[in-house]
Amino acid sequence: KAGVTQTPRYLIKTRGQQVTLSCSPISGHRSVSWYQQTPGQGLQFLFEYFSETQRNKGNFPGRFSGRQFSNSRSEMNVSTLELGDSALYLCASSFSSGGEGTEAFFGQGTRLTVV
Amino acid sequence: GENVEQHPSTLSVQEGDSAVIKCTYSDSASNYFPWYKQELGKRPQLIIDIRSNVGEKKDQRIAVTLNKTAKHFSLHITETQPEDSAVYFCAAPSPGYQKVTFGTGTKLQVIP
Numbered sequence: 001k002a003g004v005t006q007t008p009r010y011l012i013k014t015r016g017q018q019v020t021l022s023c024s025p026i027s028g029h030r031s032v033s034w035y036q037q038t039p040g041q042g043l044q045f046l047f048e049y050f051s052e053t054q055r056n057k058g059n060f061p062g063r064f065s066g067r068q069f070s071n072s073r074s075e076m077n078v079s080t081l082e083l084g085d086s087a088l089y090l091c092a093s094s095f096s097s098g099g100e101g102t103e104a105f106f107g108q109g110t111r112l113t114v115v
Numbered sequence: 116g117e118n119v120e121q122h123p124s125t126l127s128v129q130e131g132d133s134a135v136i137k138c139t140y141s142d143s144a145s146n147y148f149p150w151y152k153q154e155l156g157k158r159p160q161l162i163i164d165i166r167s168n169v170g171e172k173k174d175q176r177i178a179v180t181l182n183k184t185a186k187h188f189s190l191h192i193t194e195t196q197p198e199d200s201a202v203y204f205c206a207a208p209s210p211g212y213q214k215v216t217f218g219t220g221t222k223l224q225v226i227p
Contacts, residue, residue, distance in 0.1 A: 033215065035217075041219070042204065042217055042218065042219040042220045043159070043204060043217040043220075044217075045214055045215055045216060045217070048214060048215075056209075056214040058214070090158065090159070103149065103161045103164070104149070104161070104215065105161075106151075106158040106159050106160070107158060108157075108158050109158060
């Protein structure tokens with residue numbers, strides 16, 4: 001069974017540009033969460049989607065947005081990039097529909113560098 | 116919202132010794148506590164988890180203990196080996212599992 005796939009793996013963008021990252025969850029998983037990982041801040045929750053609906057959002061500015069498609073694939077968009085957005089962006093999929101805890105499977109991540 | 120604190124941030128142990136990492140959480144309604152291991156350049160992977168209806172769970176050299184009254188849970192690794200060197204994250208999903216708050220991570224170094 002294929003794991004969580006994130007594309008692209010690496011990305012270099014210029015300040016002010018916008019970027020879209022993609023995440024394909026494990027087949028059958030309908031929950032997709034996004035995290036920003038930086039050396040000093042650990043794993044910071046961005047948002048979670050289930051059945052095309054955003055159910056929760058972390059404390060990030062409105063420049064960070066996402067969506068989920070009917071096939072559960074998810075995209076994350078960051079507009080007006082800033083140097084501080086340079087990070088590893090991880091998505092995780094799980095079978096959970098809420099109310100119970102189940103294992104989250106992470107993708108390899110997209111390494112975003114803003115110059 | 117949930118607040119998760121993890122200590123220590125770095126830990127060095129001699130091969131064969133034990134390592135203990137502790138996390139505290141704030142939301143008393145949290146009922147599922149996973150631990151993830153992230154090796155250098157790799158994705159985080161679940162190594163063990165515990166639900167609030169048990170106080171301890173073991174899997175070979177790894178164990179997790181939970182104290183719901185004190186709102187803390189710990190990861191115990193016995194007979195450490197060099198391949199245990201990694202960053203370990205605890206997590207506490209909010210009830211409904213819609214938002215997961217991770218600890219800031221513990222970098223474990225096992226010295227041969």
